[in-house]
Amino acid sequence: MTIKSKVLEYKTLHRTAVAGAILFSLTACSVTPTPITFEQKLALVDADRKAMFQDQEPITQPISLEEAMARAVKYNLKERLALMEKLAQDNILGLQSFDMLPKVAASAGWTARNNEAASSSKSIATGTESLVSSTSQDKQSSSADLSVSWNVLDFGIGYFGSKAQANNVLAAEERRRSVVADIIQNVRGAYWEAVKAQELQPLVKRTLKDAYSALETSKQTAAERLISPLESLQYQKSLLEMISRLETLEGDLAASKSRLAGLMNLPPATQYELASQSTQPLALPYQLEELETLSMVNRPEINEEAYRARNTVLETRSSLMRLLPGASLFVGAHYNSNSYSLNNDWADAGVQVSWNLLSAFSYSDVKSVGEAKEKIADLRRQALRMAVLTQVNLAWQQYKQADNQFQRTAELSRIQDAIFVQSTGAYQNNTQSLVERVRIATESVLAKRNRDQSFAMMQSAYGAIYKAAGLDPLPKSIADTSVETLSASIAHQDALLQQGRISDETLVSRVALNSALGSMSDQYEKADTEPKKEEASKPQLVMLSTGDSLQETAIIDYTNYVQP
Numbered sequence: 001m002t003i004k005s006k007v008l009e010y011k012t013l014h015r016t017a018v019a020g021a022i023l024f025s026l027t028a029c030s031v032t033p034t035p036i037t038f039e040q041k042l043a044l045v046d047a048d049r050k051a052m053f054q055d056q057e058p059i060t061q062p063i064s065l066e067e068a069m070a071r072a073v074k075y076n077l078k079e080r081l082a083l084m085e086k087l088a089q090d091n092i093l094g095l096q097s098f099d100m101l102p103k104v105a106a107s108a109g110w111t112a113r114n115n116e117a118a119s120s121s122k123s124i125a126t127g128t129e130s131l132v133s134s135t136s137q138d139k140q141s142s143s144a145d146l147s148v149s150w151n152v153l154d155f156g157i158g159y160f161g162s163k164a165q166a167n168n169v170l171a172a173e174e175r176r177r178s179v180v181a182d183i184i185q186n187v188r189g190a191y192w193e194a195v196k197a198q199e200l201q202p203l204v205k206r207t208l209k210d211a212y213s214a215l216e217t218s219k220q221t222a223a224e225r226l227i228s229p230l231e232s233l234q235y236q237k238s239l240l241e242m243i244s245r246l247e248t249l250e251g252d253l254a255a256s257k258s259r260l261a262g263l264m265n266l267p268p269a270t271q272y273e274l275a276s277q278s279t280q281p282l283a284l285p286y287q288l289e290e291l292e293t294l295s296m297v298n299r300p301e302i303n304e305e306a307y308r309a310r311n312t313v314l315e316t317r318s319s320l321m322r323l324l325p326g327a328s329l330f331v332g333a334h335y336n337s338n339s340y341s342l343n344n345d346w347a348d349a350g351v352q353v354s355w356n357l358l359s360a361f362s363y364s365d366v367k368s369v370g371e372a373k374e375k376i377a378d379l380r381r382q383a384l385r386m387a388v389l390t391q392v393n394l395a396w397q398q399y400k401q402a403d404n405q406f407q408r409t410a411e412l413s414r415i416q417d418a419i420f421v422q423s424t425g426a427y428q429n430n431t432q433s434l435v436e437r438v439r440i441a442t443e444s445v446l447a448k449r450n451r452d453q454s455f456a457m458m459q460s461a462y463g464a465i466y467k468a469a470g471l472d473p474l475p476k477s478i479a480d481t482s483v484e485t486l487s488a489s490i491a492h493q494d495a496l497l498q499q500g501r502i503s504d505e506t507l508v509s510r511v512a513l514n515s516a517l518g519s520m521s522d523q524y525e526k527a528d529t530e531p532k533k534e535e536a537s538k539p540q541l542v543m544l545s546t547g548d549s550l551q552e553t554a555i556i557d558y559t560n561y562v563q564p
Helices: 003-029 038-053 065-075 077-100 152-223 229-263 288-298 300-321 357-425 431-469 483-498 504-529
Strands: 103-112 118-122 129-135 140-151 326-336 345-354 540-544 553-557
Touching: 065 152, 065 229, 065 483, 077 152, 140 152, 152 229, 152 300, 152 326, 152 431, 229 431, 288 300, 288 357, 288 431, 300 357, 357 431
Parallel strands: none
Antiparallel strands: 103 140, 118 129, 140 326, 326 345, 540 553
């Protein structure tokens, strides 16, 4: 076989191998979408159901309001998600801190050849070989390196990144506070709906039974033609309308406990009883101005926005730092087993400085962008404060309205009960009086339902005031996370809030802000009582009514003010 044929054979084999490798790569890289099978869906459903409801403390007694809140805080999936997000941010903070540390790199390797790594030299002047082929490397060798490098610029960027991540951790905690406040507020309204429904259900069932009986009596009377057909049909129509309203009410009452069970993360079919609660009128120990002051300090949304504004500043500083020269310090230890080397192990160290000179031209743009972001963050925080003030005022007005509505519905229910008692004494066993009695009983049930709904709305509005003011329903520290301990902590915190007592930290902020607001009011009063030198030299106190708030805001008009 000639050399040319061997070359052609090698080229053919090479092309075949390359084509096979390409075909294998294309086959391996082609991914066919695989849908989830029905068995996999069932397995996923089973796993999720176990994860959703596992490790929950059993219900051994009627559930009180505090226990319902505790179960929602502990087992509600939204709360679990918020807590996991906070834990994730904590872990990210730990990872982010490693960016400030020097980089330590270790490497080791082994190489081998099937022949000597020999070479020769050629003379540049004569073009002839000037040295017999020689080698300076073993056919087999091993090496190891350990180096430490530290980039000052990376350290600065990592420092700002760690501080930003620390703010993210604090912001995650504020989001968790907001989630807890939302959950407890929803539980408060749902609980009172459910407990009042539980108390009203026996009366609804009894009234429905009477209505069914009256309907059957009316049909028998019509069949016996004791009254005219038209009158009988009118009675049946009235009874059916009342039965429809009562059945709708019965369905609403049953659904109220299901809604509460969902908030407590109980399986939908769970049977449970609710404990009777006091229906004493609620009293607010705070004035509207105090609630506004507290909301500016305690609302988690405002605090979260403040942490985001911090990160905006840190982002600007980090961007400006990237424009600086980068200095790297390195030191290392090395080893090579080559027998031809004079020194098989050695150490080195050095400094390297690099700088992209064109980055200096972007300094003004980077600074302008950072300043614009900081202004946007300030405006966003101010807009949020305005929204919070509006929420506080709306919650205050809604509570007053709900309290007034409850007083009216309670009075109407009392009057309707009196009418029912009077009608019962005059009841006669005939179709007309039977229908009238069922009608009055139905109206009495519906009046009680309106009263109970008004009471639940008043309770919900009462909780909405504390939520709008950012007053936490949970203390900052809890001994353990059992339902019993959480219930006791919620009850203790609620008692403190009803007495107007709050935590020391909040109290200090409240006193400080009230003092600041008081000093502003003193300035206004002083400006009004000082003798007038010139009409144009006194600042004018005006009331600015904003479109987003239900309360007028006091401002000072310096338009015509002249410095004395």
